[in-house]
Amino acid sequence: MKLEQIDGNTRLYAILGDPISAVRSPEVFNATFAALSMNAVFIPVHVAAEDLACAWAGLTRIRNMAGLVVTMPHKARVAALLDEVGLAGQVTGAINAARRDADGRWCGDMFDGVGFVDGLVAQGHRVAGWSVRLHGLGGAGTAIALALAESGVGRLALHDLDADRSDRLSRRLAAHFPHLHVSAGPARDDNFDAVVNATPLGMSASDPLPFDPAGLPPATLVIDAVTKPEMTPLLLRAAETGHRVHTGKHMHLGQARRVAEFFGFRLAPTDPAPHFTQEIVTCP
Amino acid sequence: MKLEQIDGNTRLYAILGDPISAVRSPEVFNATFAALSMNAVFIPVHVAAEDLACAWAGLTRIRNMAGLVVTMPHKARVAALLDEVGLAGQVTGAINAARRDADGRWCGDMFDGVGFVDGLVAQGHRVAGWSVRLHGLGGAGTAIALALAESGVGRLALHDLDADRSDRLSRRLAAHFPHLHVSAGPARDDNFDAVVNATPLGMSASDPLPFDPAGLPPATLVIDAVTKPEMTPLLLRAAETGHRVHTGKHMHLGQARRVAEFFGFRLAPTDPAPHFTQEIVTCP
Numbered sequence: 252m253k254l255e256q257i258d259g260n261t262r263l264y265a266i267l268g269d270p271i272s273a274v275r276s277p278e279v280f281n282a283t284f285a286a287l288s289m290n291a292v293f294i295p296v297h298v299a300a301e302d303l304a305c306a307w308a309g310l311t312r313i314r315n316m317a318g319l320v321v322t323m324p325h326k327a328r329v330a331a332l333l334d335e336v337g338l339a340g341q342v343t344g345a346i347n348a349a350r351r352d353a354d355g356r357w358c359g360d361m362f363d364g365v366g367f368v369d370g371l372v373a374q375g376h377r378v379a380g381w382s383v384r385l386h387g388l389g390g391a392g393t394a395i396a397l398a399l400a401e402s403g404v405g406r407l408a409l410h411d412l413d414a415d416r417s418d419r420l421s422r423r424l425a426a427h428f429p430h431l432h433v434s435a436g437p438a439r440d441d442n443f444d445a446v447v448n449a450t451p452l453g454m455s456a457s458d459p460l461p462f463d464p465a466g467l468p469p470a471t472l473v474i475d476a477v478t479k480p481e482m483t484p485l486l487l488r489a490a491e492t493g494h495r496v497h498t499g500k501h502m503h504l505g506q507a508r509r510v511a512e513f514f515g516f517r518l519a520p521t522d523p524a525p526h527f528t529q530e531i532v533t534c535p
Numbered sequence: 536m537k538l539e540q541i542d543g544n545t546r547l548y549a550i551l552g553d554p555i556s557a558v559r560s561p562e563v564f565n566a567t568f569a570a571l572s573m574n575a576v577f578i579p580v581h582v583a584a585e586d587l588a589c590a591w592a593g594l595t596r597i598r599n600m601a602g603l604v605v606t607m608p609h610k611a612r613v614a615a616l617l618d619e620v621g622l623a624g625q626v627t628g629a630i631n632a633a634r635r636d637a638d639g640r641w642c643g644d645m646f647d648g649v650g651f652v653d654g655l656v657a658q659g660h661r662v663a664g665w666s667v668r669l670h671g672l673g674g675a676g677t678a679i680a681l682a683l684a685e686s687g688v689g690r691l692a693l694h695d696l697d698a699d700r701s702d703r704l705s706r707r708l709a710a711h712f713p714h715l716h717v718s719a720g721p722a723r724d725d726n727f728d729a730v731v732n733a734t735p736l737g738m739s740a741s742d743p744l745p746f747d748p749a750g751l752p753p754a755t756l757v758i759d760a761v762t763k764p765e766m767t768p769l770l771l772r773a774a775e776t777g778h779r780v781h782t783g784k785h786m787h788l789g790q791a792r793r794v795a796e797f798f799g800f801r802l803a804p805t806d807p808a809p810h811f812t813q814e815i816v817t818c819p
Contacts, residue, residue, distance in 0.1 A: 254538050254565045259556040259579045271599065272543040281538045292578060295543045297598040309593010314581040315555065 252285045257292055263315050264293040264514065267306070267329075268322035271297040276320050279507055279518070286519035291317070300324050307332050311357050318350040318514040321359075326390055333359045342397050342423070345390040348510040360513065363391040364398025366506025367476065374501055376445075376472070379403035384443045386410045386461045387450030388420055391476055395449050396420060400428045407431060408438040445472040445497075453483035464489040475499050536569045541576055546599050548577040548798065551590070551613075552606035555581040557763075560604050563791050563802070570803035575601070584608050591616050595641050602634040602798040605643075610674055617643045626681050626707070629674035632794040644797065647675040648682025650790025651760065658785055660729075660756070663687035668727045670694045670745045671734030672704055675760055679733050680704060684712045691715060692722040729756040729781075737767035748773040759783050 266276040280293035298306040303325050310316055321329045326345040330336055333349055337360030340346040349359030371378055381404045385396055388411040399407060407424065409417040417435035424433045452461040454477050464473050464485070473489035478499035486496040511518040550560040564577035582590040587609050594600055605613045610629040614620055617633055621644030624630040633643030655662055665688045669680055672695040683691060691708065693701040701719035708717045736745040738761050748757050748769070757773035762783035770780040795802040 252538055254536055254569050254576065255562060257561040257565055257576070257578060259554075259558040259561070261561070261579055263578060263580075269598075270543075274543040277541040277543070277545070278539060281541055285538050292538065292541070292576065294541060294547060294576060294578060295545055295599060296547075298596065299598065302596040306593045306596045309590045309596070312582065312586040312590045312593070314553075314583065315579060 252281075252288055252290065252292075256290070258290070260290055261315065262289075262291040262317045263313065264291060264318045264320070265296040265310065265316070266293070266320040266322060267296045267298050267303075267310070267325055269297060269299045269324060271295045274322065276507070280511070283511065283516065283519040287516065289516065298325070300328075303328055304332070311351070316351065318348065320348050320510060321346060326361075330359065330361075333357050336360065339364055339394050339397055343390050343393040345394075347390075347506075348513055350514055361390065361394045362506045362509040362513065363476075363502070364394030364396070364401075366504075366509050367391075367395045367502040368398045368402050369505030369509065370501030370503075371474075371497065373505060374497060376497075380405045381444040382406040382408075382442060384408040384410065384438060384441075384446045386446070386448050387452075387476075388413070388416050389449070389451075392447075392449030393420060395447065395476070396424065400424050400431050400433070405430075405432060407433045408443070409433065409435045410437075441467055441471075443467065443471050445474055447474040447476065448483075448485055449476045451477065453477040453485050454479065456484075458484070460485050460488060464494050465492050467492075467494060469493055472497055476502055478503055536565075536572055536574065536576075540574070542574070544574055544599075546573075546575040546601045547597065548575060548602045548604070549580040549594065549600070550577070550604040550606060551580045551582050551587075551594075551609055553581060553583045553608060555579045558606065560791070564795070567795065567800065567803040571800065573800065582609070584612075587612055588616070595635070600635065602632065604632050604794060605630060610645075614643065614645075617641050620644065623648055623678050623681055627674050627677040629678075631674075631790075632797055634798055645674065645678045646790045646793040646797065647760075647786070648678030648680070648685075650788075650793050651675075651679045651786040652682045652686050653789030653793065654785030654787075655758075655781065657789060658781060660781075664689045665728040666690035666692075666726060668692040668694065668722060668725075668730045670730070670732050671736075671760075672697070672700050673733070673735075676733030677704060679731065679760070680708065684708050684715050684717075689714075689716060690727075691717045692727070693717065693719045725751055725755075727751065727755050729758055731758040731760065732767075732769055733760045735761065737761040737769055738763065740768075742768070744769050744772060748778050749776045751776075751778060753777055756781055760786055762787055 277293045284291045330346045334356035335358035339361040343361045346359035346361050411417040421433050421435040448461040450461045452458040473494045474497040475483045475486050476499050477483050481498045489496050508518045561577045568575045614630045618640035619642035623645040627645045630643035630645050695701040705717050705719040732745040734745045736742040757778045758781040759767045759770050760783050761767050765782045773780050792802045
């Protein structure tokens, strides 16, 4: 598939966001369309928050528009505009991908969480039975908590600046996953297999660390959902304190694969991770 | 510009129509973007008549949407949705291209007429002073009549099934072009330099001829605005009766060049005419 091969039968995929200039989804998905000779193109669509409802209505009426990836600041508002929202989207109140189904209805879901777990599994980690501390319960953090619970972690300690938010999610997960030990607020110990940053702290060089990995057991895996920079101040500090680290790019690649499957195709096996930055998954 | 080079800074151009599968604008414009290394992509956008207002509102709110080409059945309705319409668009009540200006306003115009004259000039014809008979005064025909008047033809005989329509346009052109001899209905003679079909007759193989070229003087040029097939039954008949013919592809290429200029770039010099069919200019 070359640019000049776009014709009247080309299917459209797009990413909606503001700002849009740094998104990398077009590159990742168009590489797949080229590799698979799919008659499809993935375009960047720059829509400001105040134009979202109108733009969404218009875009979803385009009959050859097959799928939309949604990034900041639209993830929560689009969830409310869909005909159907998957479980992760319902729990988080936000979506990051939507597709047109055969009956014309638009359905969407949040792939941050499953992409996060896929990224761990792809790096050889077995999540079932893990004890995990999670910082940040925005859209991405909530989705990660749900996916970890679904993947059979044994213990989940939730932290958020908004104590009500961590209490609510804790109760909700406890109700749905009776075998999961879930708690909100400061944990009674630091014996975690993994500690996750799902706050935006680290996206800006002047951010404080979301937590100090110095006190964690030596075997604890330190994970960051922030992708740019790939080695955040948190991960640099964790490397100094002798901990293994897991960067945000694994989550992003895992999630792009899930979004592609949701759209009905497989992401090309070429590894887009080096170029794959912050647009699909964004921190809360 | 390759498909994989589409990024967050790519500017969007699109053609709106229904049906959309046969349009060739994406091919023509994307070849130009590739040749000029412009960071832009031209996509097909399939919008049904009942969705036009909503889709137009949404598409024009996309901040990196730079230009829209409009084809059947939307040309008249879009003219009414624009912030500004050029003279040819005002006279015809229809547009076939619109762009976002620097101040965010959308302006459009109808390029069928100027494209038609450009196509004649490109083939070595001097239109000034010509005597022309024109059949069909829909959007394309009206635009052609205006462009011929502006190009200094001496005599223009207008024919349309709707006699009121030819009368109205005749009076309007007479008022604006005092040196033009313009008439509506049957002409007093057949001494024309050119006779033009701007009706849709010939798009379907079972259509009757819009007129019989047999009685025309041997030097009369027979012109068809229909592009698919390129050699319409009218042109085949004119060739049999020994007349020179001028096919619709010249008008289409001329018009694509005008639309590209309106969008702010030059169409690549590669000749897209063999592939350039009916989407930009369509008969009434």
